[in-house]
Amino acid sequence: MIVAMSTAKKLDWRGWMLGIMGAIISGGAGALGSGLGTSVVDPKDFNLTAGFSHVLEVMATSFAISAAFSLAKFLQTHPIPEALTINTSGPVTVTQNTTVNPSSPEAK
Secondary structure, eight states: OHHHHHHHTTBOHHHHHHHHHHHHHHHHHHHHHHHHHHHHHOTTTSOSSTTHHHHHHHHHHHHHHHHHHHHHHHHHHOSSOOBOOOOOOSOOOOOOOOOOOTTSGGGO
16 A cells, blocks of 8 residues: 555656646537537527527537547546656756764764
C-alpha cells in the first residue's frame, strides 16, 4: 500500500485531470453546432423563440453524448496519468558551504 502511494505521487495527476476536463469541454462544444443545426433543419419545432426548450434539450443530450465519447477517447489514450518529469533549463549551480572550527584538530 505504501509503495502504491509513493508511486501515485510520482504521476502527473494535474495534467491528467486537465486533459479530462478538456475532453469534456471539447465534446460539449459539438452541442452548440447540433443545437443550432436542428434550428436550421426544422425551424418550426426547434427555433430560438417558441421552441427554445426543444433546442436546449437537443443541446443537453448532444453535450452528454459528445462529452462521453471524447472522455472515452481520452481515457483510451491516457488510461493513467503520465510520470512526472522535471525539466531544468539554464545553468544549475550547486554550492557547498563549509565551516571549519579553529579549535578542532583538523584546522591545525
